[in-house]
Amino acid sequence: xxxLARAGGLHVRRAxxxxxxxxxxxxxxxxxxxxxxxxxxxxxxxxETRYGEVESLLRRAGPALIKLEVGDxxxxxxxxxxxxxxxxxxxxxxxxxxxxxxxRAALCQKFEQPLLAEVGRLLSEAKIPRRxxxxxxxxxxGEQLAGARFxxxxxxxxxxxxxxxxxxxHAGIVRRLLTMACAYALLYLxxxxxxxxxxxxxxxxxxxxxxxxxxxxxxLSIVAIRLYANWSQGFVAIRTxxxxxxxxxxxxxxxxxxxxxxxxTGQLLARVVExxxxxxxxxxxxxxxxxxxxxxxxxxxxxxxxxxxxxxxxLLAGLVTFACxxxxxxxxxxxxxxxxxxxxTQGLVERMVGYRTRAAQEARxxxxxxxxxxxxxxxxxxxxxxxxxxxxxxxxxxxxxxLGVAGLFPAFVAGRPxxxxxxxxxxxxxxxxxxxxxxxxxxxxxxxxxxxxxxxxLFHQASGGEADGTRSLALAYSQHNHGKRGGVLVEANNLxxxxxxxAERTLRGCNVEIREGDRLLLEGSSGSGKSTLAxxxxxxxxxxxxxxxxxxxxxxxxxxxGWRRRVVAAxxxxxxxxxxxxxxxxxxxxxxxxxxxxxxxEAKSICLELGLGDLLQRMPAGMFQMVGDSGWQxxxxxxxxxxxxxxxxxxxxxxxxxxxxxxxxxETLRLAMDCVLKRAATLLVVAHP
Numbered sequence: 001x002x003x004l005a006r007a008g009g010l011h012v013r014r015a016x017x018x019x020x021x022x023x024x025x026x027x028x029x030x031x032x033x034x035x036x037x038x039x040x041x042x043x044x045x046x047x048e049t050r051y052g053e054v055e056s057l058l059r060r061a062g063p064a065l066i067k068l069e070v071g072d073x074x075x076x077x078x079x080x081x082x083x084x085x086x087x088x089x090x091x092x093x094x095x096x097x098x099x100x101x102x103x104r105a106a107l108c109q110k111f112e113q114p115l116l117a118e119v120g121r122l123l124s125e126a127k128i129p130r131r132x133x134x135x136x137x138x139x140x141x142g143e144q145l146a147g148a149r150f151x152x153x154x155x156x157x158x159x160x161x162x163x164x165x166x167x168x169x170h171a172g173i174v175r176r177l178l179t180m181a182c183a184y185a186l187l188y189l190x191x192x193x194x195x196x197x198x199x200x201x202x203x204x205x206x207x208x209x210x211x212x213x214x215x216x217x218x219x220l221s222i223v224a225i226r227l228y229a230n231w232s233q234g235f236v237a238i239r240t241x242x243x244x245x246x247x248x249x250x251x252x253x254x255x256x257x258x259x260x261x262x263x264x265t266g267q268l269l270a271r272v273v274e275x276x277x278x279x280x281x282x283x284x285x286x287x288x289x290x291x292x293x294x295x296x297x298x299x300x301x302x303x304x305x306x307x308x309x310x311x312x313x314x315l316l317a318g319l320v321t322f323a324c325x326x327x328x329x330x331x332x333x334x335x336x337x338x339x340x341x342x343x344x345t346q347g348l349v350e351r352m353v354g355y356r357t358r359a360a361q362e363a364r365x366x367x368x369x370x371x372x373x374x375x376x377x378x379x380x381x382x383x384x385x386x387x388x389x390x391x392x393x394x395x396x397x398x399x400x401x402x403l404g405v406a407g408l409f410p411a412f413v414a415g416r417p418x419x420x421x422x423x424x425x426x427x428x429x430x431x432x433x434x435x436x437x438x439x440x441x442x443x444x445x446x447x448x449x450x451x452x453x454x455x456x457x458l459f460h461q462a463s464g465g466e467a468d469g470t471r472s473l474a475l476a477y478s479q480h481n482h483g484k485r486g487g488v489l490v491e492a493n494n495l496x497x498x499x500x501x502x503a504e505r506t507l508r509g510c511n512v513e514i515r516e517g518d519r520l521l522l523e524g525s526s527g528s529g530k531s532t533l534a535x536x537x538x539x540x541x542x543x544x545x546x547x548x549x550x551x552x553x554x555x556x557x558x559x560x561x562g563w564r565r566r567v568v569a570a571x572x573x574x575x576x577x578x579x580x581x582x583x584x585x586x587x588x589x590x591x592x593x594x595x596x597x598x599x600x601x602e603a604k605s606i607c608l609e610l611g612l613g614d615l616l617q618r619m620p621a622g623m624f625q626m627v628g629d630s631g632w633q634x635x636x637x638x639x640x641x642x643x644x645x646x647x648x649x650x651x652x653x654x655x656x657x658x659x660x661x662x663x664x665x666x667e668t669l670r671l672a673m674d675c676v677l678k679r680a681a682t683l684l685v686v687a688h689p
Contacts, residue, residue, distance in 0.1 A: 306424025
């Protein structure tokens with residue numbers, strides 16, 4: 001794995017790998033692979049694909065480890081990278097390039113071998129010509145094996161906390177940016193040569209065949225380089241946008257629960273909107289700024305060769321300085337406008353969410369109080385911003401045309417050669433286009449910078465947050481203690497916790513000891529800290545002080561993900577959610593996705609034990625029925641049992657159910673309790689007395 005990562009261009013650290021799993025269990029093997037990747041600073045992602053998508057997997061998966069059936073056993077293919085028609089594999093003596101179809105045939109052999117004889121007989125009976133049998137066989141096998149799943153693949157990726165520059169470098173963005181900049185620089189140089197050839201012919205009054213041929217070759221070169229530069233620009237834009245969205249999603253998943261709860265729906269919606277604005281504005285404004293800088297550099301070079309070189313350079317420098325100052329003023333104006341727009345949007349969203357409460361509790365004459373003032377303020381800010389934008393976009397380039405032509409007057413009076421005057425005029429027109437791009441780029445970059453202020457916390461959260469822990473030690477310890485009963489599972493000494501907005505501690509000097517196999521009931525009045533203790537035990541919140549151990553290991557050793565994998569909770573009803581997805585996804589979202597056949601069987605078995613069999617029969621698509629706000633609507637009691645099943649399916653060492661039985665009738669409660677007591681290794685139930 002370490003050698004494969006290095007061959008694939010990933011930076012890894014040397015470390016001691018965890019001991020391999022003792023049992024032949026898919027889950028244990030996946031956890032070991034994740035721990036092994038973590039020990040060298042990588043993220044190992046189990047991947048699954050269908051039979052028809054194996055070829056696509058080989059093209060895009062590298063670096064990856066793929067399980068290959070060989071006789072009665074199996075080996076691992078170390079895929080470095082894939083191309084359109086070939087793949088690069090890692091062997092004991094270096095890398096080897098093989099045809100993609102050959103590798104695909106080896107991987108799909110276990111699916112195809114049982115069907116080859118029957119398919120061959122079918123093609124013979126259908127009298128398919130021999131020259132077409134290859135394509136016909138592939139089509140028939142593709143139809144027969146459309147549902148076959150290939151799930152023994154592990155992708156090696158950089159973890160979310162990796163520096164974004166390193167992520168861009170590994171994705172080839174930095175290299176592509178450099179080649180794109182070189183292509184545009186060469187393009188501008190060819191334009192200068194092109195106009196030099198045209199100008200020379202115009203000044204001499206004729207074109208000979210040699211210069212005409214040179215002019216044609218330069219023009220063809222410009223077209224080819226322009227196509228390559230545009231393709232590179234699209235590649236950089238699309239790949240960077242995808243990586244940025246992944247980064248923001250990773251940061252969102254690491255957001256602090258209490259901070260998210262304190263923010264309104266409008267603020268969260270604003271961050272989503274601004275993430276798209278960052279992508280769009282930075283992409284267009286960044287490219288415009290890059291091209292404008294290149295064009296200005298070449299324009300200055302051309303102007304220095306002209307009749308009034310120094311005068312034009314000084315005039316251009318003054319206008320660029322003015323454009324930067326105007327851009328800064330525009331940035332301040334747009335920042336005020338954006339804050340006003342966010343306040344207006346946030347207020348509108350919050351009113352829409354709480355419309356029923358507002359209609360019932362507030363008099364009609366006060367419904368629009370403050371809205372007209374906010375709208376007037378927004379319109380005033382919009383006018384100011386639009387005025388500044390029009391000035392910045394039109395005045396600077398037009399002023400340069402006037403000043404540039406005026407700067408030619410002394411040289412014209414002095415009788416400078418016509419060729420130098422033509423060069424100066426060409427430089428003026430060239431830099432005019434560069435200034436137009438620069439002003440547009442400044443406004444768009446200002447918009448991107450303002451949008452970035454809103455989403456920057458999500459971006460930085462991806463590289464921060466909790467430590468990953470020492471997964472190799474945690475995994476080895478878990479394997480050593482697997483199956484032991486009666487030992488101390490969770491031990492908490494003198495725990496204290498205080499919410500940020502409160503002066504009093506919710507937990508003070510709390511001591512807990514939970515042994516494996518315990519069945520505990522935690523009772524207390526509302527606000528006594530039951531749910532807070534449950535969230536601390538699950539790792540959702542960090543204690544202010546005290547010691548918390550799981551099988552003798554603290555959170556720093558296990559890591560946040562390792563802790564939450566061993567301690568799972570079904571939170572209270574208002575803190576739990578049914579997502580608009582399939583019923584199976586809502587059950588298995590804490591386990592792995594896409595699921596295997598055994599996962600679906602276990603999920604269905606638990607649903608039947610919880611009394612959800614009637615629900616599965618009523619839903620037309622069964623386990624794959626869409627549920628949630630835009631799908632099949634679940635009742636309060638059905639949601640509670642979905643939350644219980646979701647917790648049980650994660651197979652954790654400790655399961656905490658926070659008031660999960662409150663919405664169940666006595667008969668359903670008995671079924672749910674029997675299922676939970678049967679399947680939970682260690683159980684803590686939080687309830688009111």
